[in-house]
Amino acid sequence: MATSTCAACDYPLDDNRISVKIGGKTVEVCCEECAQKLREAQAAGNG
Numbered sequence: 417m418a419t420s421t422c423a424a425c426d427y428p429l430d431d432n433r434i435s436v437k438i439g440g441k442t443v444e445v446c447c448e449e450c451a452q453k454l455r456e457a458q459a460a461g462n463g
């Protein structure tokens with residue numbers, strides 16, 4: 417029972433999931449908006 421959830425908002429992932437690479441690690445998010453949030457957080461955190 418491996419239920420995947422969005423790495424940004426914890427919303428359950430469906431077929432519209434997006435894979436985004438953050439700091440060498442690939443995570444999945446529910447939408448492009450969440451993908452962008454993670455990218456910005458990554459950019460801000462490891463500048």
Ligand SMILES: [Zn+2]
Binds near residue numbers: 422423424426445450
């Ligand atoms: Zn999300």
